[in-house]
Amino acid sequence: MVSNVVVVDLAEASAADRAVIGGKAAVLAELSAAGFPVPPGVVITTAALDDPQLDRRLAAAAEGLGGDRFAVRSSGAAEDLPDASYAGLYETYLNVPADGLGEAVRRCFAAAGSERVTAYHQRQGGATAAMAVLVQVMVDPVAAGVAFTAHPVTGDRDQTVVAAVAGLGDPLVSGETTGEEWTVTASRTVMTRSGPDGERVLAAVQADAVAELACRIADRYDGRPQDVEWAIDRAGRLWLLQGRPMTAVPEQVSWTAPGPGLWMRNFRLGEWLPEAVTPLCGTWLLPVLEDGYLDGMHGSVGVRVPFRYALVNGWYYNATPIPSPRLLARVLWHGRSRAVKVLFNALIRVSRNPAAADREVLSDLDRQWRDIQLPAYRQMVAVAEAEAPAAAPDRLAHLVDTLSCEAGTYLWYLAIVGGSAWKMEACLTRFTRKHLADVLPDEHGGAQVLLRGLPGTQPGSVGHAVQSADWYHPVAAELPTLAAATDIRGRHAQVVEQRGAAEQACRRALAHQPRLLAEFEQLLRVNQRYAVIREEQARDFTLAWPVLRTCVRRLGEQLTARGVLEQVDDVFFCTRGEVTGRLTGQVEPIEPEILAERRQRWQRQRRLAAPLTLGTPPRLIGDVIDRAVQEARGPREVAAGVIVGHPASAGRATGPVRIVHSPRDFPDFREGDVLVAKATAPAWTPLFARAAAVVTDGGTLAAHASLVAREYGIPAVVGTGNATQRLSPGQLVTVDGTAGAITPHAQPGGATSVSGG
Known part of the structure; x- marks a missing residue:
């Protein structure tokens, strides 16, 4: 028992009562005793509030710890529990000098009685809990952040997500900034988001080390997903600053086919x-x-x-x-x-x-x-x-x-x-490969060259163009207008010229074979027409x-005016029955909590990496799309580590990856970037004028990305499945739209963004 002791050494506190030293200190004491790299420190109990010698005791403790700057943080008895984290509610003081510890400790204790802490605890169903204060030697970090041993969006227990910022991790923990993000599995380590300034924070080996530390902590607590704060000091040593159970971990999703086939x-x-x-x-x-x-x-x-x-x-x-x-x-x-x-x-x-x-x-x-x-x-x-x-x-x-x-x-x-x-294009491709392979080699675009730059296919966007057929999303007329690229007309004119030259070259090659020439002309006409x-x-x-969006939003306005909804856009998170029912007699409001939960579930679902296919093809039919892709790609070998998809628009280009999730990301897209997205839709067309190449998770040979990329004369690979997860923002890649392959180049710091499939 340590209830009457003012200062408890953290390294010796693993057997202490959690109600006395608090949740944060109890966890760190236990992990320190187990050999985890926890900065040395002491725990100040509530007995300190009655101790006139507190400042003297703190000075002695500081001298014993050996540091000149300290971190002073709360350690509440109810803090860091599996169902209540209290994250961010108490006060934290960093870089506190030894002679300022007394004031920082007293202020930390005073914060325990704040209105926000009391309100939170009452929501958890109890009275305000006791707390202690944790004083540790301050780590001077070159990088810091958090790690989650289950994906916080998908709940995937096989993924550890590491978020990092340069220097102190407080801006990341408090939500002031979004850090660099890495996703680590048993087979690969991928930087899935760059930091706000684009500067690299961690190397892949460091992200691996953080993930390994976090997973060791989870293993110690029977595999319970953990939320871990960490820092790397200027000597390169990794420190554990805090460990707590993750709260509200999403249930792992299942991608089971909903029926046969x-x-x-x-x-x-x-x-x-x-x-x-x-x-x-x-x-x-x-x-x-x-x-x-x-x-x-x-x-x-x-x-x-x-x-x-x-x-x-x-x-x-x-x-x-x-x-x-x-x-x-x-x-x-x-x-x-x-x-x-x-x-x-x-x-x-x-x-x-x-x-x-x-x-x-x-x-x-x-x-x-x-x-x-x-x-x-x-x-x-x-x-x-x-x-x-x-x-x-x-x-x-x-x-x-x-x-x-x-x-x-x-x-x-x-x-x-x-x-x-x-x-039809598949038929034309077979013909050109058989009879015109020297004139239209696959590596130069093959039959695709004959189908680009046709009258009526000039690239452009219209006001009703969508980013998704889901009417929740604004159409092109509602989005900010991007400045037009200066060479749109020139690039299209070049595509038109290439097509004309290819047509004449084919005719010359077949001039002495009238039957084949007639077959070619017929194939060419029907393909170009369609x-x-x-x-x-x-x-x-x-x-x-x-106008569909106008109608739905007007229905939302009606329901808001009647008190059924709190805001107009809530209508998109209702069901049809709820909307029509409230318009024809029902008067009770739809609970805001229900709509908020649906909105949160949708936000989680839209971030999932949905497989391109579920189930198995019927035996007599097979996968029609996959057969078409294999035919379009032709007999090609793909090197290890290369991402493979559908060869949608021929050509090769190299550039930095720019992952685009929505039109909010459009202004950051630069000339020469490789556009990487889950999918593209007509409202995204202006980006193609700036892109060096296009890569999408979804899509087929007939997808928007495939067709528009051809008209801009840039390579495209679609249907990769998960390129948005396997490629890193800013990473240099080569996109081969003829082979349907994306080759990632090594990242700075020795990181490799793709491995193990």
Whole structure:
């Protein structure tokens, strides 16, 4: 027992009563006794408040510790518990000289009775707890920070996250700044975020050492995830400053397929949803879009064949259709020859004989879209734009339904007509590799050169361009305008010139083979035509999104005025039933705590590294997208440590990585940076004018990044899965858009940002 002792040596306090020396001191005393590198110190108990000799005792203690500067911190009995950390509530004094210890200790004790500490403890269900004060020799750090032995966003116990700043760690711990961040696993160490000034704080070996220290502490406490404060002094020694259990660790997420077959997040609507969706999008917009898609299918094919989709941890996944005898019978009976003709030509024949598929089916579907569906969609949007500002709530809800359904029908045409372009390109690629390999070598772009710089595909952005099909996000017209790059026209003109030269070179090479020349001309015409159609269709898919956002926000205003919501944007975190129910009779408010929890869950989910696929491909169908990628890439070997994805836009470029998470990051993007993102969408187009190359986690050969990168003549690799996690901000990489590979270069300080897959 030490209840009547004023000063307790930290190295000898491991057996002391936690209620006397406090939680922080108790943990550090135990870890010090176990051999962990804890700075020497003493604990000042509450008995000190009645001791007239306190200053003399502190002077003697300081002399015994051997330092000339000290850190003075609280050590509450209820502090650093698994369910209550008290982090940041008590006072801390750093660089205190020996003759100032008395005042610092008394001020630390006085802070225990502050209003914020009392209020926090009452929320935890008890009276204000006793505390002690911890005095330790001050570490003079070159770097300091925190480490979490479970990922604070995903809850992944196999990842340790290390955050670091130069000098003292207080600005990081207090939240004043965001530090450099490293993610450490058993197989790799990756810098996942650079510091605010871009200067390197740690080398990879130092991040490893911090992670190893934190994991040793977690192991000591039966694997319980730990929040560890640390510092590295000027001699290079790593010190443990504090250890406590992590509170509110998220449950580990599971990426289990929601049903049989292969589930892809890059298929159909998934291309337009680069992250987890908000509740209102998931319960209202997505189901109506899917219904509209089936309406379009019925109009073209004569049947409705539902595509299975699901939200897994908030992320959209679409399943590969699994044909069953019943489904095939329904298609044959209801659609009869019409269904067979459309589906055979649009799904199979198009990649073998594009011109025949165009004659038989696709040209008619293109005319239906161009002459009927697109004008109807534009008219509907125009009417809604005129009505929405003054529409009643029931009319607003009706506009949302009709516009979303029409957009779903548009998506059908984009998938069946515009989506034919990449299948046709596969046929053109096979032809050029077989007959024109010397004229259009793969290393110089291959057949892609013939499909760039076409009239009607000039890069540019429109006001309704989106960063995501989730209507929560602002459209391009709502975002700050980026200054245009000076060489946009020049770069596009160069692409046009390259295409023209490649066409003439192919014709010269085939001049003495009239049959092959005629086949080439036919392939070229149909491929170029559908490349333009795809661009036209993709550009206007989101015509309705500005007015959809207006309608939803007006519904939010109505609910806020009625006291149902506290703020307008809360509407995006409601479900459809909650919104429509409150507009048609229900009056009770939606609890702010519920909406706050949904918003927090969505923020966690959108940061997850969602796998590109879940489940396994059907045996007879396989992974159609993967087959297309392998065909586009061709027979290539990839060196160890290289990140592999889909070869989306040919060419090679080297530059520093710039990881872009949202339009908030746009102003920091510099000329010559390599754009690395989870996915890109039309609202991101202005960045391509500055980028040396583009790399995305998601996306396919038909993705926005693929198409726009070609028009700017820059290499792109999409569908890497997790490049945003495996590459480090500022790191130099070489992007090979022909091979579909990204080669990371060594980082300063000996760090390697990619290893072990």
